[in-house]
Amino acid sequence: MAGKIIADTIETGAGADISTSYVVNGSAKAWVHFDGTGTVATRDSFNMSSVTDRATGAYTTSATNAMASADYAWTSNASNQGAAYGAYCVEGDATGTKNFNGRTSSNVRLNTGGYTAWDDALSISSVYHGDLA
Amino acid sequence: MSTVITDKLTGKTSAGDVTITSEGGSATMQLQQGVAKGWVNFNGSGTIAARDSFNHSSLTDSGVGNYKTTHANNFSSANYTFACQGGNPSDDGTRIPTRMRDDPTTSTYGNQQFTTTAAANQDCTQVAFTFFGDLA
Secondary structure, three states: OOOOOOEEEOOOOOEEEEEEHHHHHHHOOEEEEEOOOOOOOOEEOOEEEEEEEEOEEEEEEOOOOEEEOOOEEEEEEEOOOOOOOOOEEOOOOOOOOOOOOOOOEEEEEEEEEEOOOOOOOEEEEEEEEEEEE | OOEEEOOOOOOOOOOOEEEEOOOOOOHHHHHHOOOOOOEEEEOOOOOOOEEEEEEEEEEEEEOOOOOEEEOOOEEEEOOOEEEEEEEOHHOOOOOOOOOEOOOOOOOOOEEEEOOOOOEEEEEOEEEEEEOOEEOO
């Protein structure tokens, strides 16, 4: 049988302590690193069920276990190794514009681009922080 | 209120697997997977210098707007997830695209370049990297 500890605080032997709320709330609840060029391929992930390629520079990441609401924090990064220009990653909508629209408790629609247009990116990361359902 | 006093958490069934219950109580997740395995906040302008960090050993200034960070404890593979952000508050929020010049390795991340929208590299006073994945 697996052991189970129910506690409000975790304290080190040196006396430094941290509330378990920091451990639970501060832990990322889902993350994924994927290649967004060609056939989208996940390199590594946690609590992510899929990455959908919606269009050039447009993807949807879907969490396996949903968040409690759509108000969680989301951070991302996009890079194009070897490209002549950098890439950026923003939250977008189904049509690929930069407007926030349609985040759900599981899904984030994100868009990547270069400095002139939407474009696929080689390395894209998406991280969710917040409360799980 | 209860307190656990310990220097180390180790899974009983599997040493690398400690499960925590979600805030909503309906899901569980592996503690180790959700914890950031490294992060650094640094000034990338002039002589680059880390302001604060975790599991970070050194920074390399590889040129204008071009940085590499070395992890103290290595990842188990080079497939870990990263998030990075750079900016110059004095630029009034100008968009800062990034590009990766070298593949990540288990011990280093970068060279990560921060560029202007005209594709020229630029130093950033506020740079942050965060890493998630499996440590070796």
